[in-house]
Amino acid sequence: xxxxxxxxxxxxLSRQQKRExxxxxxxxxxxxxxxxxxxxxxxxxxxxxxxxxxxxxTTLRLIATMLKPTSGSISVAGFDTxxxxxxxxxxxxxxxxxxxxxxxxxxxEMVKYFADLHGLDxxxxxxxxxxxxxxxxMEEFANRRIGKxxxxxxxxxxxxxxxxxxxxxxxxxxxxxxxxxxxxxxIVRLIRxxxxxxxxxxxxxxxxxxxxxxxxxLAIVHQGKLCYNGTFEDFQDQMQTPSLEDEFIRLVEEExxxxxxx
Numbered sequence: 001x002x003x004x005x006x007x008x009x010x011x012x013l014s015r016q017q018k019r020e021x022x023x024x025x026x027x028x029x030x031x032x033x034x035x036x037x038x039x040x041x042x043x044x045x046x047x048x049x050x051x052x053x054x055x056x057x058t059t060l061r062l063i064a065t066m067l068k069p070t071s072g073s074i075s076v077a078g079f080d081t082x083x084x085x086x087x088x089x090x091x092x093x094x095x096x097x098x099x100x101x102x103x104x105x106x107x108x109e110m111v112k113y114f115a116d117l118h119g120l121d122x123x124x125x126x127x128x129x130x131x132x133x134x135x136x137x138m139e140e141f142a143n144r145r146i147g148k149x150x151x152x153x154x155x156x157x158x159x160x161x162x163x164x165x166x167x168x169x170x171x172x173x174x175x176x177x178x179x180x181x182x183x184x185x186x187i188v189r190l191i192r193x194x195x196x197x198x199x200x201x202x203x204x205x206x207x208x209x210x211x212x213x214x215x216x217x218l219a220i221v222h223q224g225k226l227c228y229n230g231t232f233e234d235f236q237d238q239m240q241t242p243s244l245e246d247e248f249i250r251l252v253e254e255e256x257x258x259x260x261x262x
Contacts, residue, residue, distance in 0.1 A: 007072035103147030118165035172203035
């Protein structure tokens with residue numbers, strides 16, 4: 001389970017960053033996340049959506065202990081992300097496109113390295129590795145240098161590295177970004193398998209088709225604030241537009257107008 005309560009993250013800006021914000025910007029800080037709260041339950045898939053710069057990746061990094069909140073709290077698998085960060089990392093898998101791979105290692109070596117970091121014994125590692133390599137069709141390139149692999153192949157390596165230690169909570173930040181249809185389908189299947197295993201799954205995506213396929217619960221964030229937080233079924237029931245994409249845009253535009261009024 002993941003419990004986010006009154007979470008706020010404020011970044012201080014350098015002079016260069018303030019110049020990059022434009023002439024109309026006033027102040028020395030940016031509120032990347034503003035007093036948001038939500039809960040992600042075991043055995044359910046929680047989708048976190050938002051336009052670029054909305055604060056969703058910052059939120060995911062806060063959950064993953066990569067950042068510390070300015071205020072508020074986050075509990076992951078019963079552990080506080082600030083006071084018990086090592087316990088959180090033990091129980092968490094976090095996939096992000098910004099984490100590099102070692103080009104000189106093979107997928108097998110890369111995954112084994114992370115299995116060793118988490119203290120997996122050899123038999124458990126081999127069972128886990130073989131399962132995920134088969135699921136994601138990785139056997140053919142398991143012993144090639146990562147530096148020679150395609151974007152899709154590298155993404156598969158990142159995914160297996162993320163979940164090799166069988167964490168209770170898994171965070172996927174745009175897991176199908178840049179992947180072909182077949183690989184994306186395998187990752188969707190993997191997320192469903194995690195759900196059926198009773199894990200807490202959080203994912204962000206720009207693909208509304210994936211939201212409809214996978215989501216049990218849904219939150220939409222824009223300019224650091226929540227526009228919607230509830231079940232996907234309730235979201236569908238309250239829709240005022242004919243498609244998920246149109247409803248997403250409507251809520252974001254409505255929130256933008258409210259922020260301007262405030």
